[in-house]
Amino acid sequence: MAESATASTGDASSPLLRETETVEGVVDYKGRPVNRSDTGGWRSAAFIIGVEISERFAYFGISSNLITYLTGPLRESTVTAAENVNAWLGAASMLPLLGAFVADAFLGRYRTILFASLLYILGLGLLTLSATLPSLNPTNCQENNGNSSCPPELQIIIFFFSLYLVAFAQGGHKPCVQAFGADQFDARDPKECKSRSSFFNWWYCAFNAGSMVSLTVLNYIQDNMNWGLGFGIPCVSMVLALVVFLLGTRTYRYSFKDDKGSPIMRISLVFLVAAKNWRTTPSASIVEEEAGETRISHGAHQYRFLDKALITASESPDGLKKDLKACSISEVEEAKAVLRLFPIWATCLVYAIVFAQSSTFFIKQGATMDRSIGSGFQIPAASLQSFISLSIILFVPIFDRVIIPISRAFTRKPSGITMLQRIGTGMILSMISMVVAALVEKERLKIAMDSGLVDNPEATVPMSVWWLVPQFVLFGVADVFTMVGLQEFFYDQVPNGLQSIGLSLYLSIFGVGSFLSSFLIAVIEKVTSGSGGYSWFSNNLNRAHLDYFYWLLAGLSAVGVIVYWYFSRDYVYKRERTV
Structure with missing residues (x-):
């Protein structure tokens, strides 16, 4: 598409397009300058939000109930299933780094989304196949638990291959769709800048609207009807997402590559040249001469070692190679802007570890409780996650239309509260959710003991599943603060041209968090089961101690909030907001 082309400047001066109506830095699908009133804005964003609803419906149709499929038809233990879920979620959150690199450096966001959608459909199709074909899913499987062919090895191979193909595909889809949607708003225009923040x-x-439908409808189909149908519907949903995306092609704004080359390459060169000059200190005259009036004054004192990239070959006592020229001040500032993100990235990892529990132990916890509504109907345990989505859907309008305007009156800032303040508020709420989860689990264990069900894990604990709702709701409200704050922060604070990379860095927080959660579970499992007794994560949850684990996470969250506050208070924003 037009993302790989350089916009022609000849048409920009046409009398048919006044300068005030033309959006700089973007072109239409044919590579021509675009008129503000005919492209982009909420018109184009509506198509992309529609794509997100369908894609998230498909993704959560797989991820939300994955632990049930692994412990059910695939016969895995609770610990093994939790580790596999965390590993897959981690891969799904780390692969966007690769997808974003391909998009920003080579294909552009539009093409990457297109190719990723096709791979997505292929992966979901194979996943459906693994659960549908009789040769892969024999009818006597339920009765032959001891047989090594149940489930058959071929079914396991196809299932995990297709599962990771889905993770690979969404790695290209996820960061590019969101960045492409934000690209439809011009940050230099006050009205569109405010709309982008609301976007x-x-x-x-919308993300959670798609996931909530998946959690309430698909989980019921998977638990009570058929896994093949439960995997097939997400495949159809992804086909619909691709159709919606293509329908908006003519309305989109496409970024184009400038003559400066790939920003990834420029930033990499800064670190390489600075490393080559690590023994040399740049003189004040070099810095000032290179800077002129372009140097960003705020934050100039940070990461001064990167200023070594300003030294030329002739000025380096080590004789820097001739083919490795000095970097410009703007390139050094780009590298510093990226480096400033990493303390924030690292201090949010505890939040990601806590976040991983909503799709693993929270679900197994709910499966032991009374989930009946009326006579005969039981809520699927995985559907409890819909309370996260529901609380987000209800709270986002309140936050956007009530809290932000009120906070603007006090802070005099267009955004009401800063992005970092928003992120920190959500981290505190997630810590509180872990405290609530620990208290509820302690009560569940007490009721199980009082009812004589400690050694009867198959029996339903006479405790309503509604006890779990507060911890899910707190998760949802925390997400409105931290998740959205992280998305906007990593999109806004990366250098221009690296927005997909920025959003993939945000996603990688949850990828690394899932891996850390899996590692933490494995360590605790080994330590607590070493004496031959019941571990914290015993298959018999009535003998386990998930409450201890939740208290541990609450403590880690408290430490994480303190460290986050320490780094965020000195953070220097890349630029002032337009409004």
Whole structure:
């Protein structure tokens, strides 16, 4: 598409397009300058939000109930299943780094989304196949638990291959769709800049609308009807997402590559040249001469070692190679902007570890409780996650239309509260959710003991599943603060041209968090089961101690909030907001 082309400047001066109506830095699908009133804005964003609803419906149709499929038809233990879920979620959150690199450096966001959608459909199709074909899913499987062919090895191979193909595909889809949606708003225009800030709120609202439908409808189909149908519907949903995306092609704004080359390559060169000159200190005259009036004054004192990239070959006592020229001040500032993100990235990892529990132990916890509504109907345990989505859908309009305007009156800032303040508020709420989860689990264990069900894990504990709702709701409200804040922060604070990379860095927080959660579970499992007794994560949850684990996470969250506050208070924003 036009993303790989350089916009022609000849048409920009046409009298048919006044300068005030032309959006700089973007072109239409044919590579021509675009008129503000005919492209982009909420018109184009509506198509992309529709794509997100369908894609998230498909993704959560797999991820939300994955632990049930692994412990059910695939016969895995609770610990093994939790580790596999965390490993897959981690891969799904780390692969966007690769997808974003391909998009920003080579294909452009539009093409990457297109190719990723096709791979997505292929992966979901194979996943459906693994659960549908009689040769892969024999009818006597339920009765032959001891047989090594149940489930058959071929079914396991196809299932995990297709599962990771889905993770690979969404790695290209996820960061590019969101960045492409935000690209439809011009940050230099006051009205569109404010709309872009709202876009992140409504994007996340749509994100959770798709997931909530998946959690309430698909989980019921998977638990009570058929896994093949439960995997097939997400495949159809992804086909619909691709159709919606293509329908908006003519309305989109496409970024184009400038003559400066790939920003990834420029930033990499800064670190390489600075490393080559690590023994040399740049003189003040070099820095000032290179800077002129372009140097960003705020934050100039940070990461001064990167200023070594300003030294030329002739000025380096080590004789820097001739083919490795000095970097410009703007390139050094780009590298510093990226480096400033990493303390924030690292201090949010505890939040990601806590976040991983909603799709693993929270679900197994709910499966032991009374989930009946009326006579005969039981809520699927995985559907409890819909309370996260529901609380987000209800709270986003309140946040966007009530809290932000009120906070603007006090802070005099267009955004009401800063992005980092928003992220920190959500981290505190997630810590509180872990405290609530620990208290509820302690009560569940007490009721199980009082009812004589400690050694009867198959029996339903006479405790309503509604006890779990507060911890899910707190998760949802925390997400409105932290998740949306992280999305906007990593999109806004990366250098221009690296927005997909920025959003993939945000996603990688949850990828690394899932891996850390899996590692933490494995360590605790080994330590607590070493004496031959019941571990914290015993298959018999009435003998386990998930409450201890939740208290541990609450403590880690408290430490994480303190460290986050320490780094965020000195953070220097890349630029002032337009409004």
